[in-house]
Amino acid sequence: MELDTFDxxxxxxxxxxxxxxxIIPGANETIEFFRKAGKKIYFTTNNSTKTRAQIYDKLFDMGVNCKLDEVLTSGYIAAIYCKKNKLNNVYIFGSSNLIQEFNELGITVNQNDDAENLLIGYNPLMTYDDLTAALQVALHAKQIMACNRERTFPGENSKLMPGCGAMTAPIEWCTQRECDLIIGKPNTLMIDLLCDFEKLSPDRFLxxxxxxxxxxxxxxxxxxKSILIDKENLYKNCLNVNDISIIPGVFN
Ligand SMILES: [Mg+2]
Structure with a gap:
């Protein structure tokens, strides 16, 4: 893939x-390679248990040179979406950090049964009582949104963990209604927002x-454009690439 085909x-x-x-070995060098090539960098996660400020701190502690504005979580995108569409009356079935993300954007959430909309985020501390409370809102919600619907994600030492889909599934099952909007990947909401912000067309994104x-x-x-990284090799051959114009073939 030629470097000048994306920004x-x-x-x-x-x-x-x-x-x-x-941090995955080689990741930082790969980020720096793209920075030196003049590319704008963003980091994205479907994880909504941490605020983007916490993700930024995590990256910083790992030695990744980045800015807060480069970090996009599904929780942050959800808050932007609700703000843009004036969805003020939202109940959050998710982590306290997801509520904080909304509060930081000046959106007051409604954690009562009479909330008009429901947002489901990943919450490893979810209890049966939490699920019962969210169900009361889901039964009459105008819009049910989910940060994502991933079945699993890789945790410490690649251990497979139940994802946000384990939180959407019981709500969908109990109400016999599918979520109306999935905020995170594979939905394109964040790309739509970034295209607007960067004034670029989607084909300029990798x-x-x-x-x-x-x-x-x-x-x-x-x-x-996209690259699916090779889980076996990751960035192994990506360390000395500063003087070439084609991304090395470590990726699928
Ligand atoms: Mg991933």
Whole structure:
């Protein structure tokens, strides 16, 4: 793939930049390679349990040179979407950090049964009581949104963990209603927002990720370029690439 065919590189995080709390060897060098080539960089995760400020801190602690504005979480995109569409009356069935993300954008959430809309986010602390409370809103909600519907994600040492889909599934099952809107990948909402913001067409974006179902499917739907990283080799051959104009063949 020629370097001059895109302007923006959007990196997935889990399984692409880090596994759990460990950075993937070569990831930082690859980011720097694209920065030196003059590309705009964004980092994206479907994870909505951390605010983007916390993700930024995590990247910073791992030695990744980045800015807060480069970090996009599905929770942040959800908050932007609700703000843009004036959805103020939202109940959040998710982590306290997801509520905080909304509050930071000046959106007051409604954690009562009479909320008009429901947003489902990943929440490892979910209890039966939480599920019962969310169900009361889901039964009459104008719009049911989900940060994503991923079945699993890679945790510490690549251990497979139940994803946000494990939170959407019981709501969908109990109400016999599918979520109306999926905010995160593979939906193209974040690409639509970035295209507006960067004043670029989707084909000027390169998406790099480790999951076909979310990263590459989003790229295909939006019309972006994409690279599915090779889980076996990752960035192994990507360390000395500063003087070439073609991305090395470490990727699928
Ligand atoms: Mg991933």
């Amino acid at each position: 923006v590189v959007l990196f997935d995080l889990d399984g692409t930049i880090y596994y759990g709390s460990k 998406i790099i990720g480790d999951t076909y179902e979310s990263d590459i499917r989003m790229a295909d739907r939006a019309g972006c």
